[in-house]
Amino acid sequence: MGKKVEAPEVEVSDTTKAEMIDPNATMVDLDVENPSEPEQQVDDVRAAIYAKHAEKRQEEITGQAATDELPEDEITVKVNGKELKVPREKVDAAGGVVAYQKNAAASELLNQASAEARRVKEEAEALERRRRELDEREQRFTQAQLVTAQKPAPPVSDDAQKALARQYHDAMLDGDIDKADELLLQISAAQKATAVNPDEIASIAVKRAREELTAEERRKQAEKFEAERLEAVAEFPTKYKDLSSNDIARDLVDDQTKRIYREHPDWGAKAIIDEAAKRVRELIKSVAPTTASEKVDAKRNLTQIRAGSARSVNRPPPKPQTGSEYVSSLRHQRGLPT
Amino acid sequence: MSNDVDHFLNIARLGIDAEAFLQTPIGKHLKEKAQTELDVAINELVDADPDDVKANREIRNRIHVVGMFLKWMDEAITAGNEAHRQLRDIEDRSRFSE
Numbered sequence A: 001m002g003k004k005v006e007a008p009e010v011e012v013s014d015t016t017k018a019e020m021i022d023p024n025a026t027m028v029d030l031d032v033e034n035p036s037e038p039e040q041q042v043d044d045v046r047a048a049i050y051a052k053h054a055e056k057r058q059e060e061i062t063g064q065a066a067t068d069e070l071p072e073d074e075i076t077v078k079v080n081g082k083e084l085k086v087p088r089e090k091v092d093a094a095g096g097v098v099a100y101q102k103n104a105a106a107s108e109l110l111n112q113a114s115a116e117a118r119r120v121k122e123e124a125e126a127l128e129r130r131r132r133e134l135d136e137r138e139q140r141f142t143q144a145q146l147v148t149a150q151k152p153a154p155p156v157s158d159d160a161q162k163a164l165a166r167q168y169h170d171a172m173l174d175g176d177i178d179k180a181d182e183l184l185l186q187i188s189a190a191q192k193a194t195a196v197n198p199d200e201i202a203s204i205a206v207k208r209a210r211e212e213l214t215a216e217e218r219r220k221q222a223e224k225f226e227a228e229r230l231e232a233v234a235e236f237p238t239k240y241k242d243l244s245s246n247d248i249a250r251d252l253v254d255d256q257t258k259r260i261y262r263e264h265p266d267w268g269a270k271a272i273i274d275e276a277a278k279r280v281r282e283l284i285k286s287v288a289p290t291t292a293s294e295k296v297d298a299k300r301n302l303t304q305i306r307a308g309s310a311r312s313v314n315r316p317p318p319k320p321q322t323g324s325e326y327v328s329s330l331r332h333q334r335g336l337p338t
Numbered sequence B: 001m002s003n004d005v006d007h008f009l010n011i012a013r014l015g016i017d018a019e020a021f022l023q024t025p026i027g028k029h030l031k032e033k034a035q036t037e038l039d040v041a042i043n044e045l046v047d048a049d050p051d052d053v054k055a056n057r058e059i060r061n062r063i064h065v066v067g068m069f070l071k072w073m074d075e076a077i078t079a080g081n082e083a084h085r086q087l088r089d090i091e092d093r094s095r096f097s098e
Helices: A037-067 A088-094 A097-150 A158-174 A177-194 A198-239 A247-263 A269-287 A292-300 A323-333 B002-023 B025-047 B053-097
Strands: A004-006 A027-029 A074-079 A082-087
Touching (some): A074 A088, A074 A097, A082 A088, A082 A097, A088 A097, A097 A177, A158 A177, A198 A269, A247 A269, A323 B002, B002 B025, B002 B053, B025 B053
Antiparallel strands (some): A004 A027
16 A cells, blocks of 8 residues: 655745645655656655654644644645635635735735834834924023023022032932923022122122212212302392391292202302392382382372471370379379379 | 469479378388377376376477377378369369360
């Protein structure tokens, strides 16, 4: 009886080479006597090789058949080194096992390439996001530095700076980059605040010097004004005799000096007094009668008797004292009852 | 008329002077002393012996002296007041006659 040995399968992985796995298709009757000699020699060699791997393969086939007995409409197809159970209809539709294997392998490789491309794209997008975040962080850092430069922070003690440094290290160890950035800015600002700024010191010194000079100038101006005022007051009685001889006119001049000083604070004392005297004189002139008839009327209305005047009021002569009146007055003078 | 007026004026002045003198401290002292002396003399006269003419005469002299002082002062004052009244009468008569 010819021993039929199934031709062992030769696996060619990662290739689209066809593999004859159908046992029916690979049955070779080695026991057929009298084969042709060259073919018989080749067959012998082949058979030897087949026999060498037969046992192993038999175990595999037996195990596979025991675990899952393939339905008759499914066949196992190896694609890219992986065995797949494919309905026979599909295989037939593809044009055979080889064709199916080729198509399936190509599809799988295409899917793999698409997945790879998608992965690469996602990684590129992630990198782009990361780059933008870094740019924003750098911009924030730069702006924060500008703000701290404009606002001079108060001096920070050494202990406070050490505490900030400790917090910075803790934040870096914790991986909190944002917090670490903020702390770094604070440390930088604290160092700038405690640093000695020679320009600032110089500007303060210049400002103080200017203030002292201004105060000195004001003091000198006040002394000069006071001296001038005393001089003007001393010469007022001689210069404005008509006003200084009248109390009311003098008071008016005093009031006017105050008003004129408020109006013209930059004027000198003499100018103020001269202006006040001028205004008072004008005021008096405005209320005094100016025309001849007005002067005559004013004189007529006078009730005072002037010395050397021809006109006098007619009064009756004083009545002479009688004797009894004299005695009565004498008694009154001596404290006696009248 | 004017002589009468002058006369009365003089009397009136004198009376005023006398009255004013008695108002002074010395005048008050003299008046009081005179009054006291008068009272004492009268008492002595009452107690004196009526037959002792000399004693009686002396007491009476003392009474007269003191009395005279008081009397003269009083008369001057009274005359002065009277002269004042007279002057008013004269003035009234002359006013009504005008």
